[in-house]
Amino acid sequence: MGILTGGGDVPGLNACIKTVVWRAEEMGARVLGIRRGWHGLLHFNPEDDAPQPLHVVELQKTAIRAVDRSGGTFLHTSRTNPALVVPAQFPDFVSEDGYKIKKDQKRDYTGHILNVLEKLGIDLLLPIGGDDTLSYAAHLHQxxxxxxxxxxxxxxxxFGTDICIGFSTAVTRSVDFITALRSNVGSHERIGVVELFGRHSGETSLMAAHLAGVDRAVISEVPFDMERLARLLLKDKKSNPSNYSILSISEGAHMRGGEKVQYGSPDAYGHLKLGGIGFVVSEALKKITGERTIYQQVAYLMRSGAPDALDRMVAISFANLAMELLGKNQSGRMVALRHGNYTHVPATTAVEGKKTVDVDELYDKETYRPKVKSMLGKPMFLY
Incomplete structure (x- = not known):
């Protein structure tokens, strides 16, 4: 088997990898760790018979026994997309013949990836990732x-699962940081603006806002009116005996009629960097309300450190479910949690849609607050 991690790191990845390796040894299978996600396969030279530990390493139970005690991924990660490789990333040992040049001089190296998988003798590929990484996995499945x-x-x-590895810890970290920041915002009697990750989906941000009891929460799915938001936060501040208020905002949020705050060059999946909308809002609040603000971008701290208990459980359970499918000779699947139960869906499910917040059920667009119409029948995480 080959296992890799792609895209952003999250707590729980190492626990997932460790579980796969331990189960594989029990089943008499070898596990090859592919380093830096799809980058490892892209830059592996199938014509070179010497070991290439920069790209692929064999994983053994005794060598990785302690990896689950830390966050991140010891296999490292990247945002490489072998179907759209920029010239600077072309492997110099691969012949140009047969590799179609796409727009912007990008090249599809899927043929090379298939050759590498055959050379390595990989009978099953276990990619751990988000919708970008898993979209290429679905491509390989096809x-x-x-x-x-x-x-x-x-x-x-x-898309296709209620819970992903890394979600629980991100919410936990965010709640902790928002709660801790209250001491600073309250001491200085300001309006606090906390910017959280969330490109297309404000789910993590909204859950953190719901649990941390912020005054207002702006999410990616709902464009906001700056003037109204300012009035509401000023009202919240004046009605608070400690004379402060707190706003949480998703990095993918944008004002009505405005654009998302993006910068840099597109990555291999066409995404620009997001971040800075919290600063824009913080500066606007100063001008509109005349109040001082404290702006805090939580960013990577949301997914730093070791996983919490729930992320450990999900990571280990997903790994065990994947190995169970292997034992039944089933592939072309994505492990998932749906309606509180572990299950599996077609691998192509990850590219069939975008998962976003159910705004009508969980958010008040007029007051910019989390809102749960009814708890009856809701799953533990509401989504």
Whole structure:
């Protein structure tokens, strides 16, 4: 088997990898760790018979026994997309013949990836990633590669599963940071603006806002009116005996009639960097209300450190489910949690839609607050 982690790191990845390796040894299977996600396969030279530990390493039980005690991914990660490789990333040992040049001089190296998988003798590929990483896994599945995908992302926006590895810890970290920041915002009697990750989906941000009891929460799905938001936060501040208020905002949020705050060059999946909308809002609040603000971008701290208990459980359970599918000779699947139960869906499910907040059920667009119409029948995480 080959296992890799792609896209952003999250807590729980190492626990998932460790469980796969331990189960594989029990089943008499070898596990190859592919380093830096799809980058490892892209830059592996199938004509070179010497070991290439920069790209692929064999994983053994005794060598990785302690990896689950830390966050991140010891296999490292990247946002490489072998179907759209920019010239600077072209492997110099691969012949140009047969590799179609796409727009902007990008090249599809899927043929090379298939050759590498054959050279390595990989009978099953276990990619752990978000919708970008798993979209290429679905592409390989359609090319005949046996794949069992494992969803991870702190945004919790992989289509087809209610929970992804990394989501729980991101919410926990965010609640802790918002709660801690109250001491600073309250001491200085200001309006606090906390910017959280969340590109297309404000689910992590909204859940954190709901649990931390912020005054107002702006999410990616709902454009906001700056003037109204300012009035509401000023009202919240004046009605608070400690004379402060707190706003949480998703990095993908934008004002009505405005654009998302993006910068940099597109990555391999066409995404620009997001971040800074909290600063824009913080500056606007100063001008509109005349109040001082404290702006805090939580960013990578949301997915830093070791996983919480729930992310450990999901990571280990997803790994065990993947190995169970292997034992039944089933592939072309993505492990998932749906309606509180572990299950599996077609690997192509990850690219069939975008998972976003059910705004009508969970959010008040007029007051910019989390709102749960009814708890009866709701899953534990509401989404």
């Amino acid at each position: 090319k005949g590669v046996p794949v069992i995908s494992i969803p991870k992302t702190m945004d919790n926006d992989v």
